[in-house]
Amino acid sequence: MIRYILSRAAQALLVLWGAFTLSFVLLQVMPGDAVLIKFQDPELGLSPQQISDIRASYGADESAFVQYAHVLGRTLAGQLGYSIETGVPVSRMLHAAYPTTLRLAVVSFGGAIMLAAAFATAALLAPLRPLRAALRLVPGLASGIPVFWLEIVAIQLVSFHWKLVPVVGVSGWAAAVLPGLALAIPISAPLTQVFLSAAERVMAQPFIDVLRARGASPLRILYAHVLPNALPPTLTISGLVFGEILAGAVVTETVFGLDGLGQLAQQAVANQDVAVLQAIILISVAGFVVINFTVDALHPLIDPRIRRTQAGGAA
Amino acid sequence: MNAALPQLSIRDLDVVYESRGSAHHALKGVSLEVRAGEMLALVGESGSGKSTLGRAILGLLPESAHIQRGSIKVGDTEIVGLPERALRRIRGARVALIPQDPAHSLDPVRTIGAQLVEAVHLHEPRSNIATTRRMLVGLLERVGIKEPERRLHQYPHELSGGMRQRVLIAAAIAQRPALIVADEPTSALDVSVQVQIMALLAELRHEMGTAMLFITHDLGLASEQADRVAVLQHGTLCETGETKALFANPRTPYTRRLLADLPLFHEARAPRRAEGPREDAIVVSHLTYAYKGAGGRPGHKAVRDISFNVVAGQTHGIVGESGSGKTTLLRCLLGLITPDSGSVHILGENPARVEGATRRALRRAVQFVYQNPHVSFDPRNRAADILAEPLINAGLRDRSVRAERVRAMLERVQLPPAVLERRAANMSGGQSQRLAIARALLCDPKILILDEVVSALDVSVQAEILTLLETLQRQLDLTYVFVSHDLAVVRRIADTVSIIRAGEQVEHGPTETVFSTPHDDYTKRLLAAIPGRDLIRPAVLA
Numbered sequence: 001m002i003r004y005i006l007s008r009a010a011q012a013l014l015v016l017w018g019a020f021t022l023s024f025v026l027l028q029v030m031p032g033d034a035v036l037i038k039f040q041d042p043e044l045g046l047s048p049q050q051i052s053d054i055r056a057s058y059g060a061d062e063s064a065f066v067q068y069a070h071v072l073g074r075t076l077a078g079q080l081g082y083s084i085e086t087g088v089p090v091s092r093m094l095h096a097a098y099p100t101t102l103r104l105a106v107v108s109f110g111g112a113i114m115l116a117a118a119f120a121t122a123a124l125l126a127p128l129r130p131l132r133a134a135l136r137l138v139p140g141l142a143s144g145i146p147v148f149w150l151e152i153v154a155i156q157l158v159s160f161h162w163k164l165v166p167v168v169g170v171s172g173w174a175a176a177v178l179p180g181l182a183l184a185i186p187i188s189a190p191l192t193q194v195f196l197s198a199a200e201r202v203m204a205q206p207f208i209d210v211l212r213a214r215g216a217s218p219l220r221i222l223y224a225h226v227l228p229n230a231l232p233p234t235l236t237i238s239g240l241v242f243g244e245i246l247a248g249a250v251v252t253e254t255v256f257g258l259d260g261l262g263q264l265a266q267q268a269v270a271n272q273d274v275a276v277l278q279a280i281i282l283i284s285v286a287g288f289v290v291i292n293f294t295v296d297a298l299h300p301l302i303d304p305r306i307r308r309t310q311a312g313g314a315a
Numbered sequence: 316m317n318a319a320l321p322q323l324s325i326r327d328l329d330v331v332y333e334s335r336g337s338a339h340h341a342l343k344g345v346s347l348e349v350r351a352g353e354m355l356a357l358v359g360e361s362g363s364g365k366s367t368l369g370r371a372i373l374g375l376l377p378e379s380a381h382i383q384r385g386s387i388k389v390g391d392t393e394i395v396g397l398p399e400r401a402l403r404r405i406r407g408a409r410v411a412l413i414p415q416d417p418a419h420s421l422d423p424v425r426t427i428g429a430q431l432v433e434a435v436h437l438h439e440p441r442s443n444i445a446t447t448r449r450m451l452v453g454l455l456e457r458v459g460i461k462e463p464e465r466r467l468h469q470y471p472h473e474l475s476g477g478m479r480q481r482v483l484i485a486a487a488i489a490q491r492p493a494l495i496v497a498d499e500p501t502s503a504l505d506v507s508v509q510v511q512i513m514a515l516l517a518e519l520r521h522e523m524g525t526a527m528l529f530i531t532h533d534l535g536l537a538s539e540q541a542d543r544v545a546v547l548q549h550g551t552l553c554e555t556g557e558t559k560a561l562f563a564n565p566r567t568p569y570t571r572r573l574l575a576d577l578p579l580f581h582e583a584r585a586p587r588r589a590e591g592p593r594e595d596a597i598v599v600s601h602l603t604y605a606y607k608g609a610g611g612r613p614g615h616k617a618v619r620d621i622s623f624n625v626v627a628g629q630t631h632g633i634v635g636e637s638g639s640g641k642t643t644l645l646r647c648l649l650g651l652i653t654p655d656s657g658s659v660h661i662l663g664e665n666p667a668r669v670e671g672a673t674r675r676a677l678r679r680a681v682q683f684v685y686q687n688p689h690v691s692f693d694p695r696n697r698a699a700d701i702l703a704e705p706l707i708n709a710g711l712r713d714r715s716v717r718a719e720r721v722r723a724m725l726e727r728v729q730l731p732p733a734v735l736e737r738r739a740a741n742m743s744g745g746q747s748q749r750l751a752i753a754r755a756l757l758c759d760p761k762i763l764i765l766d767e768v769v770s771a772l773d774v775s776v777q778a779e780i781l782t783l784l785e786t787l788q789r790q791l792d793l794t795y796v797f798v799s800h801d802l803a804v805v806r807r808i809a810d811t812v813s814i815i816r817a818g819e820q821v822e823h824g825p826t827e828t829v830f831s832t833p834h835d836d837y838t839k840r841l842l843a844a845i846p847g848r849d850l851i852r853p854a855v856l857a
Binding site for chain 2: 205211214215216225228
């Protein structure tokens, strides 16, 4: 087991390094750099000589290899550097943006799970076959709804018209409620789709009939037997979805005027603020790695049949 | 026994399946009774409606089916028209099901204990868990499970098929039901396990006075186990009677045909004299193969020191139960794995050594037909595509030549040309098996390896396919390796036979000799376990 964890940790480091390197290469290939964008504005009245001096002071005139070695060494030492645009330490910017994103992720993901559970129950246990077939189509349609439209409608109705949840002048968790719930709808769609198709495969198996023949109710069969059997694929897709929201929900943050990771990333791209962008990429990849590891660790807890093989082939 | 109360009485039952406006009468005017302590065998071929009847008794008909007319009484409770809630109290408590396929009839992610406790709690919600578990330990012991405490903590995949079926029986009898519906309870099990399970069911029936409806396609098994037999054909009960009387003197032509199609009724294949000396098509000598264990350590020896040869144009039968090493042996014959020691020669070549053109020629010369053609065909392909594939692979470009060869092959395997447009998923078991044979033959093989090819088929279809295989062998001078767990089938079709147990060849020789004078204990036990042997011993088996 320890060997398994160590090998997974080594893999994770490799993935992080790969993402770091790849993002560095991509940012190098792009024409121009952050210094040029910031200082080449003619209104600043800087001469080409002054600009190249500034670039030299940022190390932007060094060869790509030297820059890469420098940035990698700095990152390994735990220093994320300074934003070229604002001069503020990147770690401080992340610190300011991350709580917003995390709250949004928790509310939207929690909401999505509850929504998916309620909807799947209805779609599987509805009394008539045509009704079930119709309900089965809804998640596919829901995933096609443009997020920004849904959110604007939510603000108009829930906040302005019904005055249920304020969206102006709020902070903390209160600010995450409406955007989170609005985001929960498109997020719940893939969860529901994957769970429903897995659940239908499980329900076609003979053991479900055997349970019915023992007098078990449909609801009991669904929660005690279908759910744990259909969970593994749903868990995998949940990990992907959760990772995506952790990396920042640009559209939602824009619509609701939230200063989360998505906003930060969007500004950093616009300004080619390499240090900020690389930090966001690193933190997002790290989020994915942690989530994937958690998902993989949960699988054997759910399905006893994969426990033995994972323990290192002691069969 | 006849004075006992009927625990199940069905009167004039009509069940109709409806789909898109068209109605199919699955059961028509079925009436029958099962008394306490009695076993009624409900026999019939696939599509006869026997499983529909079982489901109707449990109130578990699919949504597309409904009871049009008639009555089903369990004890004195009318099932027809009972609301779902009331049915749930009856299911499991007064009527229990023993299912067909123990491998998929237990929830794979919950322990045996959790599932058995659940079975009890569904009907006794207030019972104490510790008391229940103690009761279950006793119950598992009763159904012949050793170390019951340990089993309660295990998961289904840690148990053998026979053991899982015992667990399912324990769950079924936990509430001491008045009626048990056993739907093909042993058809997924090895013959020797089948004998044990049927014996256990007989014991429990007598001990608890339970009425049992035994649904089966196996007339031999019904003849040995049941007090009475009901024969179902196309949804109608065509004959019901005391087992001995019914088998001794079947009244309807359908029952007579079902009995005649039993492979047991055919003479064993007489030793055939080859016309002139013929070479061996297959020579296997001292074949041993072990699967590699963890970290490259030598693992479980799948087959040990197996030797046989098959004369060209003859059939070698391989008989073994699950885990006997049959599959490993076949993989060696096909050259998919290289034996650790010993050798395999097919048409003079070693399949694991040949390369290039010789290898391709050998691959075409040895064709494989699987047990379940539904799995080996792409279900969306039409029969025409399935048959064209081997010809395209052989480089036959001309469409009209291909069509002509396909047409000729259909005639050979006795399929109507109309099937060409049909998809594999919409064919009957017999049709798809003919199609699978046709596909194999389109490669112009010398050798066919037939892996349990008739095991999933009804007896009448089984008889047709066996006859077809015999005809094809004569016409095309084919050599067969015929793998089966069914000794009666092997006895009919094979010239020579190997009996394999746990990777060892316990018996080998001409079929006649092995069946009439077996010298190994295991062979003797297998022969004794052929269901229905007593029924016809005077006539056929010496």
